[in-house]
Amino acid sequence: MSATAADVFSPRGVYSPTITAFEKDESVSLTGTRAFVRFLLSQGVDGLVPLGSSGEPLALTMAERKAVLDAVMAEAGGKVPILAGIVEYSTRAALEFGVFA
DSSP, X not given: OOOOGGGSOOOOXXXXXXXXXXXXXXXXXXXXXXXXXXXXXXXXXXXXXTTXXXXXXGGSOHHHHHHHHHHHHXXXXXXXXXXXXXXXXXXXXXXXXXXXX
């Protein structure tokens, strides 16, 4: 079965990178991350790009990355598309996170 034009994702508008917020002890702040997502949505972005070009994904464990993506998706609540960054040194880890995303 071939894809139709309606089946193909075609991003339009502004897709904003998100940051992952951290606490003073360097643990991930899901509360801060969700607050930033709310801010971006209030500014009218058309999509979100968590764990991508901001650089911090390589400093996070796989569990932390999954928690961040879950938090971003929950906060966005389906209002905008989300393009999860899959930044990894290993193919195995990239596949693991890609399947999760």
